[in-house]
Amino acid sequence: MTSPVTTIGEDQNVRRAIEIINATQIGAVPVVDNMGKMVGIVTEGDLLRRISSSNGTRPIPRTRGRVETLANYIKARSWRIRDVMTSPVVSALLSATISQVADLLLARAIKHIPVVADERLVGMVSRRDLMRALVDEPSGSVASGDDAICTAVRARLQADLGVLPEAIETSVRDGLVTLRGEVESSLERDAARVAAERVPGVHGVSNNLQVTYHMASRMKPAPLKH
Incomplete structure (x- = not known):
């Protein structure tokens, strides 16, 4: 588990999330509110979506799928963390075993999972952390x-x-x-x-x-x- 973890406020700019990911080399940034409670997470996938949708755009048609398309537009184009983050967050308890964390990562097809205790963020576990744990099995x-x-x-x-x-x-x-x-x-x-x-x-x-x-x-x- 990586601890402590750098977080970001939900009203901050996406550019700050990119800076944190580049500096920490952790592919996700937990988002917290003014009370320090985790309310979302911004991942490399969320940020890559901005790049994939940056080349041109067409007016959003007034069709049955307009609501979903508008939501995707906001997530891909907004610079506000609250709009871009994934919420609710899949998290693991501090007492969870390695196998339980691995099951969560595979079942939800995610690469990072925050670890919480008493509803407070205490760390982050990635797929790479689990691979390292397998190699470094205690003698x-x-x-x-x-x-x-x-x-x-x-x-x-x-x-x-x-x-x-x-x-x-x-x-x-x-x-x-x-x-x-x-x-x-x-x-x-x-x-x-x-x-x-x-x-x-x-x-x-x-x-x-x-x-x-x-x-x-x-x-x-x-x-x-x-």
């Missing part, structure tokens, strides 16, 4: 010893894929995981490898799972009787 979360890694891999297979511990034989030596057993598709085989690789402390996976086609053979149509 304390790494399973210690082969037995601990084996237990963690089995738990991951069950939690992520619904695979019971007895369904796949799992062994670990010097951090190298070996998977043995039978699965019903190559996708399930690859998914088991990925699940094992996700466990902290795993140095590699030897995937000896064999693909069987019992399910496919059961689905074959019966021969026609003459």
Whole structure:
């Protein structure tokens, strides 16, 4: 999370938002009212819309879609932050987990999300912050010893894929995981490898799972009787 975050007032000029984005290299600026409460956000996308609509214009026709077109005109042409900002704002609580924040970013197709506590802005999380968190995963979360890694891999297979511990034989030596057993598709085989690789402390996976086609053979149509 980036904190503290530079904010902008809703009555300020769009040029100020551009200055903040260029100076902080954060692609969004939270907008606050006179009491310091967040009321909106201005993103790079909001500002790029001004560029894309700057080449010429035609009179807005008096058609059924005139109201929406007028709203878009104001958002793309006004220099007042209140007119340009996106509101209401999608935000995350300070207590939210990384996975919850990631779900919000993906579900809303946004790149930045403000973090609030007691309705006050305390920081900003971007997609880049989440990528950095994945790379900088604390070493304390790494399973210690082969037995601990084996237990963690089995738990991951069950939690992520619904695979019971007895369904796949799992062994670990010097951090190298070996998977043995039978699965019903190559996708399930690859998914088991990925699940094992996700466990902290795993140095590699030897995937000896064999693909069987019992399910496919059961689905074959019966021969026609003459």
